[in-house]
Amino acid sequence: MRIIVVGAGEVGSNIAGNLDDDHEVVVIDTDEDRVDAITYECDVMALEGDGTSGAVLEEAGIEVADLVIASTDDDETNIVVCGAAKTVDDPFTIARVKKTDLLRTWERTEEAFGVDVMVCTDLYTAETIVDIVNLPGARDVGSFANGVVQMAEFGIDADSPIVGETVSEADRFESLTFAALIREDEVVIPSGETVIEDGDELVVIGSAESTREFAGELTPLPTVEQASEVVIIGGSEIGYQTARLLEADGLEPRLVERNPRRARKLAEQLPGTLVLESDATDIDFLVREHVADADIVIAALESDEKNLLVSLLAKRIGVERTLGVVEYGEYVDLFETVGMDVAVNPRLVTAEEITRFTREQRTENLAMLDHDRAEVLEIEVGEDSILLGASLREAMAELPDGVVVGAITRDGEFITPRGETVLETGDHVVVFVDTMVLDAVAAVL
The missing domain is CATH 3.30.70.1450 (Regulator of K+ conductance, C-terminal domain)
Structure with missing residues (x-):
């Protein structure tokens, strides 16, 4: 299959890297350095040019392309790319957008803007955050078969109740499968006698109920349903969407937003959320508002460094679990190493979708x-x-x-x-x- 990817940033590069073994991939970007980098990193044809241009799309082989993926950081550019592709030929088109308003407009009319599938980064990231929050201790979560099946990845450390046990000893649930142990240098498909070691990443697949019960055995941390307090730091679109989804689950989260105008707007849009106007990097404020009592703190500011700072401050005052939005993929492992419990990278989850x-x-x-x-x-x-x-x-x-x-x-x-x-x-x-x-x-x- 011939696939044209417009945008060689983190999302586009991840997509190209996932596809280059099986498909003929052409990547277009206006940045010469990005074009050179992706040519070196992936087995793709890379073109420097404007993906909204019919001439550039024709140079990329739009007439024989099966799929066009518009993955730049600009919503409007991605929509124009899809529309331009449809004027030349009729490939299947996918547009990455951040604005949920564009997603809602597209949903009203089939194939609006010439887009066959629209993936909203902010909404999908918020959904991912809520899925992870719902499963205490999980580093990654996936829902399958309309929610009947759940996959979860758990980090195993020296304090884990199952470290040192064999798989047959640890797997005490009828509808749960220990699928794999991911170690530093290998992926282990376990047998019943495989010993679970400190540092393993354990992947389980099973019914949603069994996966939740197993998570409860691994950690005393509460689920969202059990949590008495969830605090979201940052009224970004991701922060807003996360609060909205938590409200839909019956919770009443608190959300901290520094900008007065944005705070007022969020208070109007989120009737079940207590919106506080303040700078959440102020530790005195965190102590004064009893953020230490929160079961979960979600850092959704528009700065990776501030999200790390908020997570570390929350840990310092006694919060047991923190999640943070991390825009740059290279920071994910680092931030989780220095103290953020789970780092969610919007670009990576979008590329996956x-x-x-x-x-x-x-x-x-x-x-x-x-x-x-x-x-x-x-x-x-x-x-x-x-x-x-x-x-x-x-x-x-x-x-x-x-x-x-x-x-x-x-x-x-x-x-x-x-x-x-x-x-x-x-x-x-x-x-x-x-x-x-x-x-x-x-x-x-």
């Missing part, structure tokens, strides 16, 4: 783990799938190492995968796949 649309049609959903060392895919079983009609034990014998079937749903009902389970057409299967064998697995599933 856009990449999902490039997969085979039966791939309903995906989550990328640990800088794309592994993926969790939701596959609908079709007539040509290796899984169809065979027992799971027989089908797995035909697949390479590095694959685990974590969950199955049939007609919306959860089925715990067993060796004797026989899959049917239309079943949804959630599969953990080591990236090293992804191409071979995707071809037969």
